[in-house]
Amino acid sequence: MTRLYTRKEFIRTACACTGASLFFFDSTFSNTAAQGSKKGKGIRGTVFRGDAPDKPWKWSIEARYYEKKGKDTICLLCPNRCYLKPGDRSVCRSRVNIDGKLYSLTYGNPCSIHVDPIEKKPLNHFHPGSSVFSIAATGCNLRCLNCQNWEISQKRPEDVAHGELFPADVVASAIKNHTPSIAYTYSEAITYYEYMFDTSRFAREAGINSILVSNGYINDKPLIELAPFIDGANINLKSFDNDIYMVLNGGTLDPVLNTLKRLKEAGTWFEITTLVVPTYIDDPDMIKRMCGWILKELGPDYPLHFSRFFPNYRLNRLPPTPVSQLEGFRNLARKEGLHYVYLGNVPAHEGNNTYCHNCSKLLIERTGYTIAKNNIAKGKCIYCGTQIPGRWAA
Numbered sequence: 001m002t003r004l005y006t007r008k009e010f011i012r013t014a015c016a017c018t019g020a021s022l023f024f025f026d027s028t029f030s031n032t033a034a035q036g037s038k039k040g041k042g043i044r045g046t047v048f049r050g051d052a053p054d055k056p057w058k059w060s061i062e063a064r065y066y067e068k069k070g071k072d073t074i075c076l077l078c079p080n081r082c083y084l085k086p087g088d089r090s091v092c093r094s095r096v097n098i099d100g101k102l103y104s105l106t107y108g109n110p111c112s113i114h115v116d117p118i119e120k121k122p123l124n125h126f127h128p129g130s131s132v133f134s135i136a137a138t139g140c141n142l143r144c145l146n147c148q149n150w151e152i153s154q155k156r157p158e159d160v161a162h163g164e165l166f167p168a169d170v171v172a173s174a175i176k177n178h179t180p181s182i183a184y185t186y187s188e189a190i191t192y193y194e195y196m197f198d199t200s201r202f203a204r205e206a207g208i209n210s211i212l213v214s215n216g217y218i219n220d221k222p223l224i225e226l227a228p229f230i231d232g233a234n235i236n237l238k239s240f241d242n243d244i245y246m247v248l249n250g251g252t253l254d255p256v257l258n259t260l261k262r263l264k265e266a267g268t269w270f271e272i273t274t275l276v277v278p279t280y281i282d283d284p285d286m287i288k289r290m291c292g293w294i295l296k297e298l299g300p301d302y303p304l305h306f307s308r309f310f311p312n313y314r315l316n317r318l319p320p321t322p323v324s325q326l327e328g329f330r331n332l333a334r335k336e337g338l339h340y341v342y343l344g345n346v347p348a349h350e351g352n353n354t355y356c357h358n359c360s361k362l363l364i365e366r367t368g369y370t371i372a373k374n375n376i377a378k379g380k381c382i383y384c385g386t387q388i389p390g391r392w393a394a
Contacts, residue, residue, distance in 0.1 A: 054087070056098060057158060059108040059166075061194050063095060065222050066102040073102040077193055078141045078217050079255045092191040093156045094139035106137035106192035110170075111152050111162040115177055117369040121185065121213050122305050122344055123271055124354060125390025126232040128364055129371040132211060133174035135165070136186035137195060141217050143250030144238070145314040146277055153187040167199035171206050181209035181231070190218045193226070200229035216259035217251050223259060227266035232391060234305075235260055237272050239281050240290035248280050257293070264298055269391050271303040273344065276321045276329065278309065287329050291336040300339045300357075301389035306330055307344030327351070339389075358386040 065076040075082045075090055082090040084097035094106045116134045118126055138160055140153035147153055152160055165173065174182050182203050184196045189212055200210040209231040216235040235256065239245055242253045263270045272294070274281065281287075294304065306329045309321045326343050330351055333341040343351030347368050354364035354376075361383040365373040375382045379392040 054098065056103055057096075057105050059164070060096075060103045060105050061107040063102040063104050064194055064197070064225075065219070068100065071097075071100040073097045073100065075102060076219060077222055078190055078219055079252065080141055080217075089156070090141075091143075092139040092141040092188070093154075094137070094191045104192065104194050105157045106139060107195045108164055108166040109157055109162045110135045110137050110165050111157075111160045112136040112186050113163075113165065113173075115179055116183070116185075118181065118211075119366065119369045119371075121183060121211060121234050122273065122307075122342070123211065123232055123234055124305075124342055124364070124366075125271065125303055125340065125388070125392075126211070126269055127180065127209075127391060127393055128354075128374065130181065130393075131177075131179045132181040132183045133170070133177055133179040134183040134185045135170060135199075136184070136189075137162075137192040138187055139191035140188035140215070141191055141251075142188070142215050145248055146275065146309060147313045149186050150313045167195070167202045170199045171202045171208055174203070174208050175206065179208075181211050183211040183213055185211070185213035188217075189214050190222075193218075193222060197226055197229070200226070204229050214259075215249075215251070216256040218255070218259060220258070220262065223262050224266070227263060227268055230263075230266075230268050233263060233268055233270040235263070235270055235272055237274050237290065239274070240286050240293065241283075244280055248277065257297070261297055264302075271305060273305040273307055275307045275309055276326055277315065278318050278321055282325065284328070284332060287332055288336060291333045291338055295337050300337050303340040303342060304333055304338055305342045305344045306333075306351075308346050310345070323349070354388075356381040356384060356386055356388065359384040363388065 063075065067074045067076055071086050073084050075084065075095055080091045084090060084102065086097050086099055089096050094104060096103050096105060114134050116132050118128065118130050118132050136152060138152050138155045138157045170182060182199065189196050203210045210229055212230045212233040214233065214235055237256055238249050245251050245253045306326050308326055311318055323346055326346060330341045330343060339357035340354065343349050352366040353362060355361065356363050359381060361381065363375045363381060364371060376388055376392060380387055
């Protein structure tokens with residue numbers, strides 16, 4: 001697919017810029033888009049009519065993955081397969097059909113940038129204690145009722161405060177801030193795929209890691225193209241029930257399972273997070289089936305994080321997840337044979353720590369996002385010499 005660069009984009013992405021600043025934008029603008037009807041036989045995707053620009057907005061770039069149907073377009077980036085007539089906007093609100101071409105509106109327009117500890121992603125087996133340069137643009141291809149970052153994930157690019165930071169500038173900023181990794185995070189990185197793809201290529205050339213934090217709702221071809229430039233990932237496996245996925249998240253299960261298998265095939269290090277939402281994700285039998293699938297298809301060594309839910313967005317009526325339920329799921333997962341199972345959003349709990357799967361000795365002690373002790377040397381347990389799966393400092 002031919003990609004179009006607007007105005008200064010080619011120059012700015014070709015030349016690394018020094019002195020890029022660190023900033024954070026808080027998005028508080030309202031979304032006035034009206035939800036339209038589903039279009040196209042066998043094509044799932046709700047589009048937004050009448051709210052799209054009639055010409056490329058700011059640094060808009062032609063999408064990498066789409067199919068033309070006359071003046072109509074079908075987005076092929078994710079399983080939603082949004083069928084868009086001219087002027088229609090995709091489910092993720094970040095892609096628009098302009099005169100028969102599909103454009104991404106998020107290129108070089110981050111709405112949030114911050115330096116985080118890698119453990120916040122969460123990644124516990126990827127260079128623990130290191131920092132990561134985190135960026136986000138608006139949009140998400142799911143509609144989670146419990147979204148933590150709905151102020152940006154459920155907005156259009158032009159409806160939030162944003163800056164300009166092009167791929168080479170992102171890498172230069174990571175270097176300036178002494179962060180060995182860049183994370184595509186906060187909202188849904190898949191929706192700003194072109195921005196992430198080009199940034200990750202610049203990062204690879206500069207020796208900077210790229211971290212994908214995602215719902216994993218992506219089609220095969222774009223994932224296979226991206227995977228060689230992704231060093232680590234955290235994928236949200238939101239449940240192990242297709243009906244729950246539809247109701248709670250507005251998506252389906254199988255594409256996420258496929259993403260996990262593809263990342264394994266690509267040799268990408270990844271960890272899995274499941275947010276335990278009361279009344280939705282509270283069935284031990286479902287968790288047991290999920291762990292069984294992970295063990296069979298992925299093996300025992302990819303960490304699984306059970307994260308505590310707190311009332312937010314459209315589920316503010318629900319209580320926080322009981323810590324005892326998280327502990328029960330952790331014990332269940334370990335009994336099923338998973339070697340590394342963690343608890344998230346429960347500070348000062350032993351479920352934050354890393355223990356050797358062979359000798360059970362404490363390897364990494366965590367206090368919040370801070371590393372208190374690290375007993376892994378050259379990727380091995382210092383007590384029994386067992387190789388610990390993950391990516392460790394040399």
